[in-house]
Amino acid sequence: MSDRPLPTFAQLGLPTPLVHALGRAGIAAPFPIQAATIPDILAGRDVLGRGPTGSGKTLAFGLPLLVRLKGGASRPGRPRAIVLAPTRELAAQIEKALDEPALALGLRTSAIVGGVPFKGQATRLARVVDVVIATPGRLADHLAQGTIMLDDVLVTTVDEADHMAELGFLPQVTEILDRTPASAQRLLFSATLDGEVDTLVARYLNDPVTHATAAAVAAVDTMEHHVLHVPREIKYATVARIAARSGKTLLFVRTKAGVDRLTDELHAAGIPAGGLHGDKPQGHRTRTLAAFTDGTVPVLVATDVAARGIHVDDVSLVVHVDPPTESKAYLHRAGRTARAGETGVVVTVVTEDERGPAGKVMRAAGVDVDPLDVGGLDRRWEDVTGAREPSGTPVPEPEASPAPPKKDAPTDRRGPGSQRGVRGRGGARRDGTARPGPGQSRRRRGGN
Numbered sequence: 326m327s328d329r330p331l332p333t334f335a336q337l338g339l340p341t342p343l344v345h346a347l348g349r350a351g352i353a354a355p356f357p358i359q360a361a362t363i364p365d366i367l368a369g370r371d372v373l374g375r376g377p378t379g380s381g382k383t384l385a386f387g388l389p390l391l392v393r394l395k396g397g398a399s400r401p402g403r404p405r406a407i408v409l410a411p412t413r414e415l416a417a418q419i420e421k422a423l424d425e426p427a428l429a430l431g432l433r434t435s436a437i438v439g440g441v442p443f444k445g446q447a448t449r450l451a452r453v454v455d456v457v458i459a460t461p462g463r464l465a466d467h468l469a470q471g472t473i474m475l476d477d478v479l480v481t482t483v484d485e486a487d488h489m490a491e492l493g494f495l496p497q498v499t500e501i502l503d504r505t506p507a508s509a510q511r512l513l514f515s516a517t518l519d520g521e522v523d524t525l526v527a528r529y530l531n532d533p534v535t536h537a538t539a540a541a542v543a544a545v546d547t548m549e550h551h552v553l554h555v556p557r558e559i560k561y562a563t564v565a566r567i568a569a570r571s572g573k574t575l576l577f578v579r580t581k582a583g584v585d586r587l588t589d590e591l592h593a594a595g596i597p598a599g600g601l602h603g604d605k606p607q608g609h610r611t612r613t614l615a616a617f618t619d620g621t622v623p624v625l626v627a628t629d630v631a632a633r634g635i636h637v638d639d640v641s642l643v644v645h646v647d648p649p650t651e652s653k654a655y656l657h658r659a660g661r662t663a664r665a666g667e668t669g670v671v672v673t674v675v676t677e678d679e680r681g682p683a684g685k686v687m688r689a690a691g692v693d694v695d696p697l698d699v700g701g702l703d704r705r706w707e708d709v710t711g712a713r714e715p716s717g718t719p720v721p722e723p724e725a726s727p728a729p730p731k732k733d734a735p736t737d738r739r740g741p742g743s744q745r746g747v748r749g750r751g752g753a754r755r756d757g758t759a760r761p762g763p764g765q766s767r768r769r770r771g772g773n
Contacts, residue, residue: 551710
């Protein structure tokens with residue numbers, strides 16, 4: 326895009342009540358991806374949107390989607406818009422982002438995801454819901470049970486489309502899209518637009534306009550990238566010292582067992598840390614993410630899948646404890662920091678046997694930095710990470726989580742992500758569901 330000032334939300338065509346709702350949330354001006362896509366979506370065009378994580382894609386599709394529904398009426402069990410997200414947390418975060426803008430236009434939203442009782446969702450759908458934000462598996466369950474119909478859908482959005490394909494969601498996504506009217510507007514947003522995403526584009530989008538605000542490489546102006554060469558025998562002691570730093574820290578590991586192991590080791594070292602992966606009960610995942618968001622637990626250990634779409638403010642350090650195996654994974658992980666104009670640091674911990682593969686992945690992601698050695702006289706790695714000695718006083722074991730609620734219908738066949746945006750001040754939504762509570766963040770232009 327050019328260096329000219331971006332238009333205001335009003336100049337993009339958003340109605341006054343919506344502009345005021347954004348203003349109350351401290352969102353005064355759009356991000357580039359929003360300025361690029363909002364006019365085309367308002368005009369009814371099918372849109373392919375690509376932007377780096379943290380660039381504001383949620384409001385880029387969500388705000389004009391709501392405007393397209395303004396003035397119409399939805400029927401019980403028949404939403405007029407659906408948003409598909411690959412993970413439960415991402416669906417919940419999108420709902421949080423769109424809740425207040427929807428209320429400003431007299432519209433109702435609802436998240437339909439696995440891990441929570443099916444019957445309560447069916448009851449909510451039986452009322453009037455204008456926008457359903459759903460994971461594909463749980464929405465497919467509702468279609469099979471007849472608790473939702475998609476005949477009235479005017480706008481369908483597929484968010485994180487590349488990750489949908491990676492997780493094997495395409496059969497469910499196509500099943501859902503086949504149940505929406507052929508004339509419905511289709512929006513597809515993703516950090517990257519390649520691979521099997523082309524299948525969705527060719528089959529379902531009609532003469533789409535494409536907007537890409539940045540190349541699919543790691544940001545170098547808002548992020549510092551570092552590589553630490555670490556002897557394997559001191560790897561976890563090094564990670565513990567990094568995790569003992571001040572500030573929110575997100576640690577990525579490759580496996581679910583690795584999450585549990587590292588979380589236990591950090592607790593033993595005296596570091597409050599939460600673990601997030603797909604086998605954790607939904608209640609645990611929600612509480613863990615909330616504690617990380619509000620800073621109660623400043624360290625989060627996660628797998629790639631569980632962390633997809635975690636959009637938490639003020640994550641100042643991302644650590645690849647296990648180096649990613651592909652450039653897209655590096656970009657996704659790195660994008661958890663330096664969000665919405667902030668800055669951040671990304672560190673990759675590399676043992677000797679990992680140097681070759683890790684270097685190849687990072688070069689593909691557009692990152693080429695000189696490594697720092699750990700374990701010798703060079704202490705620069707401590708400066709770039711803020712590492713310090715852990716207290717050594719074990720963190721008390723958390724109370725056991727209650728058993729997950731008994732399911733009374735099939736649950737989402739895939740699971741766990743999240744998204745920042747316009748949030749309310751607590752209380753209840755118009756459909757009677759609880760609005761998200763604290764853990765709210767500073768507002769800057771554009772939101773997410």
